[in-house]
Amino acid sequence: MNLKQHHGQRLSSCAKGMQTSSLHDKTGTLPRQLVRNPQVNDPDAEVIALSPKTLLATNRFVCEICNKGFQRDQNLQLHRRGHNLPWKLRQRSSKEVKKRVYVCPEPSCVHHDPSRALGDLTGIKKHFCRKHGEKKWKCDKCSKKYAVQSDWKAHSKICGTREYKCDCGTLFSRRDSFITHRAFCDALAEESARAQTHPQPQNQNQAVANPSSESDPKVQAVDSSAPPAPAPTPAPAPASAPVQVSASAPAPAAPTLPQSTSVISSSVLPIRSSELPENPTPIVEEAPVPAPAPAGLNGSCSTSTSSGSNGGSRSSVFASLFASSTASTSLQPPQPPAFTDLIRAMGRPDRPADLAPSTSTEPISLCLSTNHGSSIFGTAGQERRQYAPPPQPAMSATALLQKAAQMGAAATNASLLRGFGIVSSSSSSEQQDSLQWGQRQVEPENASVPAGLGLGLPCDGSSGLKELMMGTPVFGPKQTTLDFLGLGMAAGGSPNGGLSALITSIGGGLDVAAAAAASFGGGDFTGKDIGRSS
């Protein structure tokens, strides 16, 4: 190790595989290890491995006079001039201008390898924070967390402006979350139901119109604004073949396939008719397409409408397979909003009026909400966090044991421990009758302090009992008291020695105090002790 002028130490060993801990300098000087690695893009570049602490230190270069910290040594040197201290600025000779690259201190990180080192210190610092650091900057609006403050700031500026919003008002910052919610949210069902309740005659012919052919301009605009969802809408209405055509066309020409696709549409259609029995046009698809239906669509329509009853044309296997599905999908329960819409729609079959913009029912499927700060957002944020004040906790084990105590003990012996049959000291003979496990009837004189300690017996004072219940040591440190159970915690004691001693002492009905005392001795009791005490 030879000290370089820039507070560093140079190592000639390879940084690869080095443990982070080894980067800490015990001498207290700033640890910086320089490693030369031929794999780096620039073979002359110095590979610098900093410990996490050093890396994250904000002002590593501290003035010994005024304790002011600086991020760069150069700045410190300039500062030292003010104190009239010796200072030294690095000379910028051509040789000194050596490229430096920095590796990540995290050994499992790809950037720990010198060949994947990063070119600047700030970069590796941010990388380390982002990937291996605690995310302590939390967005108040969406709870997203960031490890780097600047990331958090950047997010805070745009948070709420780029989020997914469901029609129900719930906001999502992640697309996956939004998709899953959207699929199950009633808002989608309501919208579909509403779309179905437009008994426009010209829509009848579009029974199985491709959903993508929805020409509601609002929907399209919204869809196109959704970033990751390229609208798979194929073509304008005349060419928009029904789905089954596109589905069956590429399939290997199995004779059953066309049938199967028609069945699929039938499995969808009965939902409508059963759900909305009053609907005069049960096969109206959700698309409120004003365009007249092309002839091609008429054909497909007839296929699908008949498919509901053309079970006879299917193979029997097929019928049995999908009978259940047809039945099951038609089980969708009537949804009050749908009916409301239906009634409204039937009362005013004026479709444009029905489609009047309404923030809550806007058919937005992938909306990038931009009206940040509106009242909708405020309530949505509240709705999303459904955290309620804690209800009463489940019955604690303490309570359980107390119940046990009450049941097991006589009415006069309400003590928890007595109920367990653990307490026997200072109890009268009548009380002992109530004990379930009364083998250990300790003589009154044995109810000494150590005995009470060992088994938690100090029942002559309710305060002492309480303290024990709370786990507070009555006499001496808690560990000493509790280690009577011999859990291998006693220093120098064998792991189960104490426990065995306890068991033995109980079994023999011997003087508990002796065993307890023995156990307090650090497990160095002997069989002789126990034998004597019995």
Add this chain to the structure above:
Amino acid sequence: MMQFTETPPQPLHQITPFSIPTMNKNQIHRARPWPGFPTSKGLGSFGDANCMEQLLVHCANAIESNDATLAQQILWVLNNIAPPDGDSNQRLTCAFLRALIVRAAKSGTCKMLAAMANAHCNLSIDIHTFSVIELASFVDLTPWHRFGFTAANAAILEAVEGYSVIHIVDLSLTHCMQIPTLIDAIANRLEGPPLLKLTVAGGATEDIPPMLDLSYEELGSKLVNFARSRNVMLEFRVVASTYADGFSSLIEQLRVQHLVYAESGEALVINCHMMLHYIPEETLSPLPNANSNLYSFEPSSTSSFRTMFLKALRGLDPTVVVLVDEDADLTSNNLVCRLRSAFNYLWIPYDTVDTFLPQGSKQRQWYEADICWKIENVIAHEGLQRVDRLEPKSRWVQRMRNANFRGLSFGEDAVSEVKTMLDEHAAGWGFKKEEDDLVLTWKGHNVVFATAWVPA
């Protein structure tokens, strides 16, 4: 087992470590499972998870040996050191404590506990029944399920490339919560949306949390509706089937259907998300009765419903099988082994919860109650009632290979999707690639594995 009341004083040499007979049968105590876990060198505090585990083991031994006195004493200590509202280790221990009390009460040997349990039904866990929206946001809180969803969706998408009809059999504990994102991904694929068929096992997990307040028929109609909005034709089907017999009726349905559609070029995707470990395996023996065995296999000592299910699955010649499950071994018939194994795995959900749910929140109670249910099932129950029979990844890999499946490696897409997903969660989450498989980790410890398989 010792009857302590009649045992004469022990000579010293028997009062040594592991002098209790049952202790000898137990596994050798393993080192602390995770870094930063306080060790008990010297005098550790009782809050030490190591110590809590030992206490639980002692307690389990006492209960198993009918030593009510000792059991109660340890329960008492545990009760004092493990409040239900304590830190994560304490809550974990409390859940085990509760499960042990249930076990003791069930066994009837500890009279007091039995009487208590009979008089007070508060040992029962308040399992929340989720609305579908609640469940969607609940599952979304943590990578526990999302990891499998993400990895599986990527693997499925890759495997069904070019197919115009895709049949997905979703065997998932989470009630189709994975499907919307899968539909969305499929809808956006370059070659255009296929025809989707979705088959689920109805009633398979109605007694296992998370519970849903919606019937699968209603759930299915929502999915159909959603798929339509994404320009995908979806056909949804529920087949009543149960894990208890290895989904035999579902397999039978699929087999019949397979005869019709196999040549038509339909992709068959079997998505198994934390479901298969409920199928009885070899430690649950013997097979309940020969009549319920709908497979044409002879029940033998080496065969189990789990084995037969995988063989039957192989018989369907699926396009891809994705198997996601929790990476732990909870199958041992030895209570103490199981307790240790569960304790050294289920600390993870308790440890993670602080990163995504505030203390006292309702969702946190639901979350922890579901873990409690699992712990109780593993600890308090035996035989057919003990349904949570997790197996580690290595054993599942062996099973799949024995069933003549070949491992499929997760592609770059899957890896980057998982990485992106994990970035949305707390820093302790990570994942690693083990051979072909992906493993979700928490602070470096395996949590959930994801594997993909094709017929060999």
